[in-house]
Amino acid sequence: MKTLTCITALVLAAASAPAFAQDRIAEPSTIIVTGEGMGEAQPDVFVVDAAAQGRGATQAEALRALAGVQARLLDGWPRLEGLTQAEATTGATSIEPRRDPQCEENARREEHCAVLGYVASTAISLRGAPAERAGDALSLASDLGANSARLDEYVLSNRQALRESANRAAFEDARRQATLLAEASGQRLGRIVRIQDPSAARYNSDDEATQIDEIVVTGSRIRPGVSLEAAPDAVGVSARITVVFEIE
Template structure:
């Protein structure tokens, strides 16, 4: 038995509204519901896709703009400061021979006590007198027939390091040492006692030199130097003491002329500035 057609709006009767054999009104309505629900599902899928695109695009839009790197100028500077030496370092002492080790050590000690007393009398302070070396060695001879070594005596040595802070007394110090019995004056060095101040002066001069040259180049390029970005220092060691040769024979002279001269303290720096308009 065929049921009547289902009434549908409009002149045309869509496929979903047409009656199918052996179908009821409820079946037709259920099919129509499934058919009409397809566009709604597709719309929801499209909305989800668009929402995802917007979400993915948000991080890219939130990134900050790149910051331009500062313009820099790097320049090296040299500086120096001169100073006249005010300290003399003398090394000298005694070296004696004796038949026994005891005699060598006792004889050496007796002479060194006299030398140290003479240094104190000429104005050298106790803190400026120190023992820098002490030695005792056997004296060896080889027999002619057997070539065997034989101890024939002992040699004792005692070396002092003396700091003379008043260079006007240097000649007198050397003379009194030798007169008291010192038979070795190994050397003399002239230096600056407080060299750190001169190094600081050389540092300041090096910075000023680098700044002067950087300012000239920046002005030629239509800019000027701004804040300091980096400073590097090359070399901060004190100058080596100036050696002066001295011997016990020379120290016996009536006058020991000592030409001190100047010592130069040199520093080098590398400075980086920011360039500004």
């Protein structure tokens, strides 16, 4: 009985083998292509950093002088004429003794030189919109008493729409490549089998929206003494996707 059972199993396996072979042959042919796309948009947010200082014979005097400059910047900077959104924040603050430079150059240790006064310093940053007002923000910082100011960066507040545009362009590029390859081989492009985005893991940090407080104006708007034009370059986002198409 055991021998008969084994023979029966072998016969059934042999009979079904052509069916398996036909199933494998029936699997559709595919084309795998990688498309690339780019999305561009004008930035809508700027960031300007300023440094403010206060000097005095004592630490208290230096801090009071710094507080005056800081108050002018925090109050007046967001009220720049033309801003629709603004947020001013303070950064690191320090106070250092001011000594005779000639003594410091010749003395073995700076502690041996007499203190002539103190300098208190702080950093203040303005994030505002629209981006075209960055030049005037830089100019106004000087008017309000900043020792120095610089345009730090332009930002696109929400990159999601730009990312979607780049993905659409990458997919169209992939479809175009696949169509050309299918036609060159005498085939016709069929349905999409799989879409893979190898760079998707990077999107989370890039696509976060930059939130800025809406301006609540409690005083008159301020014009800078000198108006500066700002024309930021477009922000670009690239996308790369792999698409598998059937061909018929």
